[in-house]
Amino acid sequence: xxxxxxxxxxxxxxxxxxxxxxxxxxxxxxxxxxxxxxxxxxxxxxxxxxxxxxxxxxxxxxxxxxxxxxxxxxxxxxxxxxxxxxxxxxxxxxxxxxxxxxxxxxxxxxxxxxxxxxxxxxxxxxxxxxxxxxxxxxxxxxxxxxxxxxxxxxxxxxxxxxxxxxxxxxxxxxxxxxxxxxxxxxxxxxxxxxxxxxxxxxxxxxxxxxxxxxxxxxxxxxxxxxxxxxxxxxxxxxxxxxxxxxxxxxxxxxxxxxxxxxxxxxxxxxxxxxxxxxxxxxxxxxxxxxxxxxxxxxxxxxxxxxxxxxxxxxxxxxxxxxxxxxxxxxxxxxxxxxxxxxxxxxxxxxxxxxxxxxxxxxxxxxxxxxx
Amino acid sequence: xxxxxxxxxxxxxxxxxxxxxxxxxxxxxxxxxxxxxxxxxxxxxxxxxxxxxxxxxxxxxxxxxxxxxxxxxxxxxxxxxxxxxxxxxxxxxxxxxxxxxxxxxxxxxxxxxxxxxxxxxxxxxxxxxxxxxxxxxxxxxxxxxxxxxxxxxxxxxxxxxxxxxxxxxxxxxxxxxxxxxxxxxxxxxxxxxxxxxxxx
Numbered sequence: 114x115x116x117x118x119x120x121x122x123x124x125x126x127x128x129x130x131x132x133x134x135x136x137x138x139x140x141x142x143x144x145x146x147x148x149x150x151x152x153x154x155x156x157x158x159x160x161x162x163x164x165x166x167x168x169x170x171x172x173x174x175x176x177x178x179x180x181x182x183x184x185x186x187x188x189x190x191x192x193x194x195x196x197x198x199x200x201x202x203x204x205x206x207x208x209x210x211x212x213x214x215x216x217x218x219x220x221x222x223x224x225x226x227x228x229x230x231x232x233x234x235x236x237x238x239x240x241x242x243x244x245x246x247x248x249x250x251x252x253x254x255x256x257x258x259x260x261x262x263x264x265x266x267x268x269x270x271x272x273x274x275x276x277x278x279x280x281x282x283x284x285x286x287x288x289x290x291x292x293x294x295x296x297x298x299x300x301x302x303x304x305x306x307x308x309x310x311x312x313x314x315x316x317x318x319x320x321x322x323x324x325x326x327x328x329x330x331x332x333x334x335x336x337x338x339x340x341x342x343x344x345x346x347x348x349x350x351x352x353x354x355x356x357x358x359x360x361x362x363x364x365x366x367x368x369x370x371x372x373x374x375x376x377x378x379x380x381x382x383x384x385x386x387x388x389x390x391x392x393x394x395x396x397x398x399x400x401x402x403x404x405x406x407x408x409x410x411x412x413x414x415x416x417x418x419x420x421x422x423x424x425x426x427x428x429x430x431x432x433x434x435x436x437x438x439x440x441x442x443x444x445x446x447x448x449x450x451x452x453x454x455x456x457x458x459x460x461x462x463x464x465x466x467x468x469x470x471x472x473x474x475x476x477x478x479x480x481x482x483x484x
Numbered sequence: 485x486x487x488x489x490x491x492x493x494x495x496x497x498x499x500x501x502x503x504x505x506x507x508x509x510x511x512x513x514x515x516x517x518x519x520x521x522x523x524x525x526x527x528x529x530x531x532x533x534x535x536x537x538x539x540x541x542x543x544x545x546x547x548x549x550x551x552x553x554x555x556x557x558x559x560x561x562x563x564x565x566x567x568x569x570x571x572x573x574x575x576x577x578x579x580x581x582x583x584x585x586x587x588x589x590x591x592x593x594x595x596x597x598x599x600x601x602x603x604x605x606x607x608x609x610x611x612x613x614x615x616x617x618x619x620x621x622x623x624x625x626x627x628x629x630x631x632x633x634x635x636x637x638x639x640x641x642x643x644x645x646x647x648x649x650x651x652x653x654x655x656x657x658x659x660x661x662x663x664x665x666x667x668x669x670x671x672x673x674x675x676x677x678x679x680x681x682x683x684x
Binding site for chain 1: 652654655656657659665668
């Protein structure tokens with residue numbers, strides 16, 4: 114690296130920023146010199162890039178779906194695949210720019226102040242944020258929400274790896290509670306230009322907003338499974354998300370125990386709801402509604418905010434699934450429970466780990482005493 | 485600095501009851517949605533803390549140690565009821581808006597805390613000043629938090645539109661959790677000024 118950015122150099126205050134770009138663009142030639150360390154091909158950067166690859170199908174499908182829903186809304190056939198994709202791409206691109214510029218800007222500034230290396234943590238959060246918000250959200254709102262999530266959800270706790278809550282979900286939670294009229298209801302999930310006129314009799318409610326009743330439009334099992342329904346950009350297609358799940362599990366980047374636990378927890382509470390006659394749809398349908406699949410695969414498995422112990426991962430996953438279904442079934446105020454469920458489980462993850470480790474220790478102590 | 489001056493200045497800034505002792509958090513979450521209510525609350529708490537410290541200090545040598553808490557409670561309750569009656573008589577709409585929180589001043593830790601920590605061991609006049617200063621310190625934070633919450637949450641100050649009409653009110657700021665975040669920011673700034681208070 115250039116001498117003037119080294120300690121004592123003129124531009125030393127820019128050290129973190131220059132270092133970040135240097136290591137991002139080129140492979141650094143230096144290695145750790147002292148102490149024990151593991152040499153492995155996998156590092157933080159590779160893990161994060163695998164997550165990005167896994168989420169790419171959902172993102173690409175989401176962009177197409179934004180255009181498709183728009184075509185349907187203005188009375189088009191929706192068969193122009195490239196046109197749909199292009200419309201969605203132009204709609205989602207500004208969200209990405211805002212998400213990355215604001216988030217990385219704050220991250221760089223915080224690292225610069227603390228004099229630390231900039232880590233790649235926000236690359237993934239910034240990639241997920243546009244996928245879990247309504248596509249027509251005003252950009253300034255997104256900017257405020259991202260700033261809030263990065264400062265109060267991440268930097269005050271000490272930056273990458275130290276945060277308690279998932280920054281992407283915190284962004285969404287901020288928007289959800291700050292500007293509810295932009296984040297819920299039946300209009301916000303379909304992208305429209307100011308000049309568009311919506312055709313008569315068209316309803317744009319998401320399946321969950323319609324209270325789970327199979328309505329006139331696009332809420333059949335296969336529509337939900339393929340993802341041709343209105344919703345947040347990346348959450349609609351269960352197939353694309355499953356593809357991502359396979360990549361994540363195959364490479365060992367995300368824990369299959371958390372995903373499985375989430376599904377089990379949701380099915381268990383959903384079954385109780387079915388038996389009690391509260392739920393309007395069979396419990397397996399809940400798995401493909403709304404943001405459940407996206408949350409279970411990409412949000413719940415965030416290695417920083419989830420439980421770390423193997424047994425704890427099961428508990429953590431089941432807790433998310435059960436909480437999500439409880440919110441959906443028993444709380445008419447919030448039709449979608451996944452975001453709140455994951456944030457709540459994030460809060461309890463350290464406690465779960467603590468209890469699991471303590472239980473393990475006391476079991477060992479008992480064995481020692483007996484021996 | 486003279487001792488008396490310290491008694492007045494310290495509780496407002498350096499030893500602020502909310503920022504340093506973390507007392508009186510509940511009410512600062514509840515009454516800071518609007519600046520109006522926060523100011524009245526701040527005034528009420530200041531009067532209650534000051535007068536109860538004063539009264540308790542006068543009778544400090546006659547209270548048997550074992551029943552002192554109950555005696556203090558009686559004094560504080562008396563002051564709270566007096567304040568409540570005055571508010572009801574002259575500021576009925578604000579009293580209505582603050583509802584139970586005026587009555588709950590009696591449970592505000594700052595009041596009992598100052599009596600226990602200061603009034604029982606000092607003469608009446610310093611106790612009065614100490615109580616008043618702590619009330620002002622509490623009120624200062626309340627007003628700061630309420631300022632931001634009303635400005636960002638409703639776009640108004642004291643009920644008057646300040647921000648342009650196109651401003652989109654932020655719903656999260658109205659909710660109590662955001663007051664906690666703002667309090668955190670206040671404490672952040674406070675610790676940045678008084679560096680010796682930073683925990684290691």
